[in-house]
Amino acid sequence: MTATDLKGAVPTPNLTGFTMPITAALGAFFGLLAGQATGAGAFFGLLSGAVVGAVLAYILVTLVPYKTGRWAAIAVMAIVGFAFGGKIGIVVGLLAGAVMGWCAYWLHTGRYRASVPPYATAGQVLWHNTFKLICGLILFFLIAPIVIIIPLSFNAQDFFTFTPEMLALDPAGFSLKHYQDFFTNDDWLRPLKNSVIIAPFATIISVSLGTLAAIGLSQSHVPFRRAIMAILISPMIVPLIISATGMFFFYSQMGLFLENTFGMSKSLSGYIKVILAHAALGIPFVIITVTATLVGFDNSLTRAAANMGATPATTFFRVQMPLILPGVISGALFAFITSFDEVVVVLFVGAAAQKTLPWQMFTGLREQISPTILAVATILVVLSILLLTTVELLRRRSERLRGMSPG
Amino acid sequence: MTDTAQSGPVLAADGRPLKASLNRALRRQKMRAMLLIAPLLFFILITFVVPIGQMLFRSVENQIVSDTLPRTTQMLGDWDASTGAAPDTPVFAALTKDLMVAVEKKQHTRLGSRLNYETTGVSSLFRKTGRKVDDMGEGYTDQFVDLDPKWEDPVFWADLMADPAASALPMTQDAYAAFADTIISEDGDDPREEQPWHTVYLSLYQDLSAGADVGSLPAEVATAQTAAVTFQTEDLIAAFADIDEDWLSVDTWQTIQTYSPAFTNGYFLNAVDRQKTPDGSEWRPEDQQIYLTLFVRTMIMSLTITFSCILLGYPVAWLLANLPMRQANLLMILVLLPFWTSLLVRTSAWKVLLQQQGVINEIVVWLGLVADDNRLALINNATGTVIAMTHILLPFMILPLYSVMKTIPPSYLRAAKSLGATNWTAFWRVYFPQSVPGIGAGSILVFILSIGYYITPEIVGGTKGVFISNRIAYHISSSLNWGLAAALGAILLVVVLLLYWAYDRIVGIDNVKLGG
Numbered sequence: 018m019t020a021t022d023l024k025g026a027v028p029t030p031n032l033t034g035f036t037m038p039i040t041a042a043l044g045a046f047f048g049l050l051a052g053q054a055t056g057a058g059a060f061f062g063l064l065s066g067a068v069v070g071a072v073l074a075y076i077l078v079t080l081v082p083y084k085t086g087r088w089a090a091i092a093v094m095a096i097v098g099f100a101f102g103g104k105i106g107i108v109v110g111l112l113a114g115a116v117m118g119w120c121a122y123w124l125h126t127g128r129y130r131a132s133v134p135p136y137a138t139a140g141q142v143l144w145h146n147t148f149k150l151i152c153g154l155i156l157f158f159l160i161a162p163i164v165i166i167i168p169l170s171f172n173a174q175d176f177f178t179f180t181p182e183m184l185a186l187d188p189a190g191f192s193l194k195h196y197q198d199f200f201t202n203d204d205w206l207r208p209l210k211n212s213v214i215i216a217p218f219a220t221i222i223s224v225s226l227g228t229l230a231a232i233g234l235s236q237s238h239v240p241f242r243r244a245i246m247a248i249l250i251s252p253m254i255v256p257l258i259i260s261a262t263g264m265f266f267f268y269s270q271m272g273l274f275l276e277n278t279f280g281m282s283k284s285l286s287g288y289i290k291v292i293l294a295h296a297a298l299g300i301p302f303v304i305i306t307v308t309a310t311l312v313g314f315d316n317s318l319t320r321a322a323a324n325m326g327a328t329p330a331t332t333f334f335r336v337q338m339p340l341i342l343p344g345v346i347s348g349a350l351f352a353f354i355t356s357f358d359e360v361v362v363v364l365f366v367g368a369a370a371q372k373t374l375p376w377q378m379f380t381g382l383r384e385q386i387s388p389t390i391l392a393v394a395t396i397l398v399v400l401s402i403l404l405l406t407t408v409e410l411l412r413r414r415s416e417r418l419r420g421m422s423p424g
Numbered sequence: 425m426t427d428t429a430q431s432g433p434v435l436a437a438d439g440r441p442l443k444a445s446l447n448r449a450l451r452r453q454k455m456r457a458m459l460l461i462a463p464l465l466f467f468i469l470i471t472f473v474v475p476i477g478q479m480l481f482r483s484v485e486n487q488i489v490s491d492t493l494p495r496t497t498q499m500l501g502d503w504d505a506s507t508g509a510a511p512d513t514p515v516f517a518a519l520t521k522d523l524m525v526a527v528e529k530k531q532h533t534r535l536g537s538r539l540n541y542e543t544t545g546v547s548s549l550f551r552k553t554g555r556k557v558d559d560m561g562e563g564y565t566d567q568f569v570d571l572d573p574k575w576e577d578p579v580f581w582a583d584l585m586a587d588p589a590a591s592a593l594p595m596t597q598d599a600y601a602a603f604a605d606t607i608i609s610e611d612g613d614d615p616r617e618e619q620p621w622h623t624v625y626l627s628l629y630q631d632l633s634a635g636a637d638v639g640s641l642p643a644e645v646a647t648a649q650t651a652a653v654t655f656q657t658e659d660l661i662a663a664f665a666d667i668d669e670d671w672l673s674v675d676t677w678q679t680i681q682t683y684s685p686a687f688t689n690g691y692f693l694n695a696v697d698r699q700k701t702p703d704g705s706e707w708r709p710e711d712q713q714i715y716l717t718l719f720v721r722t723m724i725m726s727l728t729i730t731f732s733c734i735l736l737g738y739p740v741a742w743l744l745a746n747l748p749m750r751q752a753n754l755l756m757i758l759v760l761l762p763f764w765t766s767l768l769v770r771t772s773a774w775k776v777l778l779q780q781q782g783v784i785n786e787i788v789v790w791l792g793l794v795a796d797d798n799r800l801a802l803i804n805n806a807t808g809t810v811i812a813m814t815h816i817l818l819p820f821m822i823l824p825l826y827s828v829m830k831t832i833p834p835s836y837l838r839a840a841k842s843l844g845a846t847n848w849t850a851f852w853r854v855y856f857p858q859s860v861p862g863i864g865a866g867s868i869l870v871f872i873l874s875i876g877y878y879i880t881p882e883i884v885g886g887t888k889g890v891f892i893s894n895r896i897a898y899h900i901s902s903s904l905n906w907g908l909a910a911a912l913g914a915i916l917l918v919v920v921l922l923l924y925w926a927y928d929r930i931v932g933i934d935n936v937k938l939g940g
Contacts, residue, residue: 229461297467
């Protein structure tokens with residue numbers, strides 16, 4: 018593929034009046050940063066960056082085909098970066114080369130106008146692309162904090178920032194010791210165990226009760242539907258701190274009652290308290306997702322099943338349940354993550370024996386801040402990616418199923 | 425037969441009138457729906473609604489004063505604080521009796537800390553007095569025993585008090601009953617084996633000097649009544665004043681009197697920086713007013729967060745709604761991943777990024793934008809809270825905005841432009857008004873979530889960036905002023921419920937969607 022193949026409907030922009038100055042400006046920006054960082058001086062960086070940008074743009078778009086050019090730009094800039102800034106300079110150079118090479122071709126081939134109508138004015142094109150840049154920055158703001166803790170969690174030092182060794186890509190700067198600490202330290206393993214005990218039980222309670230109620234709520238004649246819905250959704254609306262305050266008083270009395278009347282051990286009653294509290298918090302999510310699935314449910318299917326002699330139980334398990342299963346599962350995942358992620362209520366309702374993973378993280382962040390938190394955070398990010406994928410797949414499946422059912 | 429069928433009501437297959445039959449079917453359907461909902465409703469009521477209700481009740485409940493000092497609060501009813509003098513001896517006598525019971529039941533320190541929320545110093549006053557109260561009235565005991573050693577005999581006392589005629593000595597009976605109850609419940613002792621407390625003798629002296637009719641009681645009582653006139657009286661007021669001068673202070677007594685009723689609005693007044701006085705309420709001293717400031721700060725910061733969420737969320741939602749489906753779905757992952765990531769993970773990420781030695785500061789110093797000794801203070805202040813919470817709540821703004829924008833046909837904008845509108849006019853006059861419901865839904869959601877936030881402000885907020893919820897948590901776990909925590913919580917709850925009501929009116933709670 019050559020540069021000319023990528024031309025759009027628009028004429029090739031002026032090379033010296035358009036593509037070169039803009040790439041030079043981009044180069045100047047990178048040069049400014051590099052000059053500041055290496056101590057070579059801001060002005061020198063600015064100037065040499067601009068020159069490099071202009072020359073690069075000229076060579077690329079006039080002499081080199083697209084694919085080769087992109088790689089060549091990256092390679093050249095990496096070498097330049099290495100010459101000025103050592104190992105870390107390579108990384109910066111790679112980045113600058115990729116961006117500048119892309120920019121030169123993007124401008125020269127006219128692809129920058131690809132998503133605006135041909136009659137758009139220069140100002141409109143500029144605004145359109147600036148808008149995209151702004152959106153990109155906002156999305157960067159959303160995702161960067163989560164991504165940045167992943168490399169930090171491999172830090173060999175007990176620091177919360179990139180050490181010079183890490184920046185120099187020195188293998189000695191990286192280690193798995195925080196992960197090792199997480200999987201061997203009892204301070205982290207016990208909370209992990211508690212979280213793994215509490216969340217599934219809370220999920221089972223919220224899902225079983227929530228699904229039944231959602232089916233009831235989706236019937237056509239339900240007295241006080243709005244009021245009931247408001248009560249069932251309330252755990253999601255009431256600020257957690259208020260729920261926690263209320264539960265703190267009530268559940269301590271309930272714990273005493275369980276211990277004195279049923280002779281339960283303190284730890285068992287503690288688990289029961291936290292599980293019940295978390296189940297209550299997870300219910301709104303189950304109700305919302307399952308009712309949303311039931312909106313598309315065709316009631317004539319249950320009537321048809323009944324007509325063919327199925328008992329209500331058979332109808333439920335063989336006809337209704339498979340159809341609403343995606344909604345139930347994503348509700349369950351929401352309930353699970355609510356419980357797995359919950360700190361405030363467990364902080365007030367639970368005792369030290371029920372310390373969960375988020376609680377331990379909270380204590381860790383507030384008191385003796387340990388880098389193991391970053392290892393835990395990375396593991397949790399991986400977990401949330403898995404959950405997100407599952408929910409997304411389920412949602413698509415549900416939409417497919419709904420598309421098939423009539424009505 | 426045919427005639428009746430035609431003139432009468434229409435019948436169903438089983439011969440009942442169709443209307444009744446349909447009604448029955450409807451009733452059955454309703455019953456079935458309710459039966460399905462009932463378990464969950466019951467569960468939520470027990471595990472969630474009742475606890476919240478109980479907390480609200482706690483914000484006005486104040487039985488501890490009248491429960492612990494029943495006799496004193498009753499006697500104080502007639503006392504008028506405006507005279508500027510501490511109450512008379514009978515009130516002190518009642519206080520002695522109440523405190524004696526409270527000390528044995530170990531309740532006086534709890535009462536002390538309760539009243540200490542209102543007037544500082546009461547807690548130590550009660551603790552100090554509690555240590556010495558069991559000596560009070562000893563003079564009367566000695567004088568009764570000197571008169572007749574029988575007064576020392578527990579069995580004699582038990583029999584005397586069991587006598588129906590003992591109702592002539594009401595105070596003694598009351599004090600003895602309190603003594604008997606307490607030693608049975610607290611120590612498991614038998615009143616027939618223990619000599620009564622001095623307070624019982626004190627009450628007996630009070631009864632006898634009040635001229636009780638002891639004619640039908642054993643002769644010892646009558647003898648004692650005659651002798652009591654000559655008894656040397658014990659100055660209770662001086663005894664209390666000896667323990668602590670504060671017992672002579674009108675303030676102390678006023679506090680007890682003001683908080684005597686079983687229910688109080690004191691916690692709520694406290695929660696809005698006012699304090700209870702005998703004639704209504706007044707502002708607290710300037711240096712003690714913190715809650716209104718905190719409420720205002722919570723509101724302002726929540727508004728700032730909501731506003732920054734609109735600012736950042738609107739362009740992204742617009743982009744998502746106008747991109748082709750495949751690209752939009754890819755970008756949507758960038759929005760949903762933070763939404764699904766643990767709150768603690770995101771908060772710790774910000775703690776790491778914003779620190780003095782954190783990644784952001786390192787980068788700006790490396791780039792030479794700020795000097796090394798002049799690093800940006802991004803954490804432990806309001807800035808930190810606003811940045812971190814905007815990031816955390818942004819998906820809650822983008823998702824409702826996106827679902828509203830998805831329904832706006834792109835042809836409207838094109839139509840406006842073809843009619844000669846500029847880009848800005850087309851957006852502002854055509855597109856924006858249609859996206860307002862999305863802004864409303866997202867804003868209320870973000871605002872509701874942010875005014876009740878606790879975890880993030882606690883970790884990145886320092887002292888200047890905390891919300892009212894952090895104060896509630898402080899009162900629950902550190903200062904143990906639960907009534908005040910409940911009152912603050914109740915105010916916050918009312919605000920949230922009002923917003924929720926508005927949300928329900930604007931969006932409808934059934935339309936809440938999760939994850940796009």
